[in-house]
Amino acid sequence: MTATPINFQMNLTAPATKAAGQGMEVADSLNGAKAIVARGVEMVFQNGAQKFYGLKDINLDVNRGDIQLLMGPSGSGKTTLLSILGGILTPSAGSVCLLGQDLTRLNRSQLANFRLHNIGFIFQEFNLFPALSVVENVEIALEMKGTKGKAARREALHLLDQVGLADRAQKHPRDLSGGQKQRVAIARALAGNPQIIMADEPTASLDSQSGHAVINLLRKLAKESGRTVLMVTHDPRIIDVADRVTYLEDGMLQNSSAAVTHQLSA
Amino acid sequence: MASIARKNLFEDIPRLLVAQAGIMFAVSLVTIQTGILNGFTRSTGILIDRSEADIWVANQDMVGLELTLPISAAFLQQAQQIEGVQRAEALLLSGGTWRSPQGKITSVRLFGFDSAGTLFKPFEVTQGNLAELKQPYTVITDATNLDSLDVTQVGEAATIGSLSVKLVGLTTDVQSIASGTFLFSSLENAKAYATGNRTANLNCRMQNEEFQCTNVYQQSAGANPASLQPMPLTSTDAISYVLIQAEPGQDLQELKQKLEAALPDTRAYTRNEMAARTRNYWVQRTGIGFILGLGATVGIIVGMVIVGQILYSSVADHLKEFATLKAMGVPDRVVYGIIIQQALLMSILGYIPSLGLCIGLGAWTFATQGITILVTPIAAAGIFGITVFMCVGSALFAIQKVTRVDPAIVFKS
Incomplete structure (x- = not known):
């Protein structure tokens, strides 16, 4: 699987950042072995004259096709890291390479274009459009990504069928349970067939049964299609389906780079 | 494509009605103030306009x-x-x-x-x-x-x-x-x-x-x-x-x-010159024209403020949705297009009933008071332009809020 072509030049050199000394690993990413490579990522927040680190010296690899969890206590910087890896926030220092593309080399609109075609987002609060029907919520994402008219409607219905909600296509989000809303959000995230799915606490607003359903759905979709899933969660149930788990505390990955990830499955 | 702008507007009908009432008030204010000014201006020269005289000879x-x-x-x-x-x-x-x-x-x-x-x-x-x-x-x-x-x-x-x-x-x-x-x-x-x-x-x-x-x-x-x-x-x-x-x-x-x-010791004026001179006197040399003109200007400003607040509030209500679009990678121009489309819809929905209301009000004031609230086709087109300007201008102002929105807020519950 390759990144959807976009109209900017691919970065084929190691990023000229703090991570420049780790060019070998970046090269791995460029060669396609890694879906996500972060090197020396820092996020500094400033409050008046006072500076503090939201993230410090983050080095992280995520293999293609893996389900990777980001775990840690509240305030540890998980969501900030997810925002940076998803190209929504720009780090204060360091480099982030997704699907071989160095995001730190892209301008704002190029980043938006990259996100649109390569990343599907799932949010804790679902973030569906309440005025649109279920099928329109998925359809609108497809339309934004270039699939138009009847093809978009057909594809939207297909995606809803994949998440088991084809029969709810004409309903509005207000008519759905929390679990069903999250399944719609998953269908929307899959629109345009992105290679990376980034999810922020996808089960946090769900009851146990709905949470399980969403977890199983994410695992099925990841494994069947070979997508990379990066997920921020507090939910220990998800550890069972993850390939790797990374712990974050006080803005830093625990221990050394080699030890921060916990291999759960071979 | 499903119109997010249209669906957002019609999703909450009571809210839409309240917003449209505000826009209707603003548009009516502009229409009535400009209509009274136009009616006043017209009425001051109407006897001249309707005369058959080619030339009026008057004292110099x-x-x-x-x-x-x-x-x-x-x-x-x-x-x-x-x-x-x-x-x-x-x-x-x-x-x-x-x-x-x-x-x-x-x-x-x-x-x-x-x-x-x-x-x-x-x-x-x-x-x-x-x-x-x-x-x-x-x-x-x-x-x-x-x-x-x-x-x-x-x-x-x-x-x-x-x-x-x-x-x-x-x-x-x-x-x-x-x-x-x-x-x-x-x-x-x-x-x-x-x-x-x-x-x-x-x-x-x-x-x-x-x-x-x-x-x-x-x-x-x-x-x-x-x-x-x-x-x-x-x-x-x-x-x-x-x-x-x-x-x-x-x-x-x-x-x-x-x-x-x-x-x-006389001056001669064509009918149009005579009418223009008379209107000029009333509109520019007396305080009446100034006051009515000021009223029309204030009407436009007040209208813009009202419409601006309504649209700004509407954008604020949907800010998380716009942030979601931005986080997904939807280009800013598409997001702005949604807001401007919403503004255009609101302007049309506000303009049509307001114009009808003002024409009805004008008919009533004319029948009972002999006072014309004049809404000519040109004035109606002008007021539509002002309405669109008010709404789109307010939308552009509201867009600043979306421009500054951090797409990372989508991750905050």
Whole structure:
């Protein structure tokens, strides 16, 4: 699987950042072995004259096709890291390479274009459009990504069928349970067939049964299609389906780079 | 594609109605204020617009239709002798105080014209008969003036000064918003009301090498003016205007020059020039035009503020949705397009009922007060433009909020 072509030049050199000394690993990413490579990522927040680190010296690899969890206590910087890896926030220092593309080399609109075609987002609060029907919520994402008219409607219905909600296509989000809303959000995230799915606490607003359903759905979709899933969660149930788990505390990955990830499955 | 803008608008109907009520108020405010200004401007020159005169000859110091100095009635005869003049008629303006049978008084402005002529008939008689103006001490007026004259119907009598007056007809749509109550009568009757039915004698003499003439009004000893018949206009009388109909094909500018040369101390104006001069007087030289213009300007500003607040609030309510689109990678121009589309929809939904409301209100004020809230097609198009400008301008202001929104807020619960 390759990144959807976009109209900017691919970065084929190691990023000229703090991570420049780790060019070998970046090269791995460029060669396609890694879906996500972060090197020396820092996020500094400033409050008046006072500076503090939201993230410090983050080095992280995520293999293609893996389900990777980001775990840690509240305030540890998980969501900030997810925002940076998803190209929504720009780090204060360091480099982030997704699907071989160095995001730190892209301008704002190029980043938006990259996100649109390569990343599907799932949010804790679902973030569906309440005025649109279920099928329109998925359809609108497809339309934004270039699939138009009847093809978009057909594809939207297909995606809803994949998440088991084809029969709810004409309903509005207000008519759905929390679990069903999250399944719609998953269908929307899959629109345009992105290679990376980034999810922020996808089960946090769900009851146990709905949470399980969403977890199983994410695992099925990841494994069947070979997508990379990066997920921020507090939910220990998800550890069972993850390939790797990374712990974050006080803005830093625990221990050394080699030890921060916990291999759960071979 | 599903229209997020349209669906967002119609998702919450009560909220939409409240927002549209605000926009309707703003649009109505603009429409009414500009409509009153336009109606006022139109009404001040309507008698001139509707006259058949190609040229109006006035005293050289004339400022507007109702603010002028007298000229000699002899100019009427002289004007008729000028080449290029097909017809000339006199118009005599005077003022007075109307006293109703119940004793209520009101200020009136009397227009004396040749009721058998063709150049000054700016109205249609809706009740009564124009021919009755030939009777002594008769007038007609606009139907909306009945209340201010404290009479209820044609045939009722009152007094102007010391002379009796009888209402013999009603007209419509000729009352100026700014002026006193307009009355229309024959030249003879107007002269009688202007002079108190006294006889005018013109005394002229040389003084300090200047030729000076003075009108002297005399009353026969022992005669009761009210018992006398109004007298025809003579060359020694004073009139206000000479209305000129040019011969077909006559160059009006050339004829104006001939008239001004032949009639000393006068200026000649084409109908459009005369109307423009009168409107200019009311709109620019009196405070009325300024106040109404200020009202219209304030209406537009207040309207923009209201619409701006509504749209800003609407954008704020959907901010997380816009942030979600931005986080997904949807280009800013698409997000802004949604907001502008919403603004355009709101402007159309606000404009159409507002215009209907104002036209209805205008019909009511015209029927009951004789005050026109004038919404011409050009004004309607202009107000639509202002409405779109207000809404889209407000949307562009609201877009600043979306521009600054951090797409990372989508991760905050």
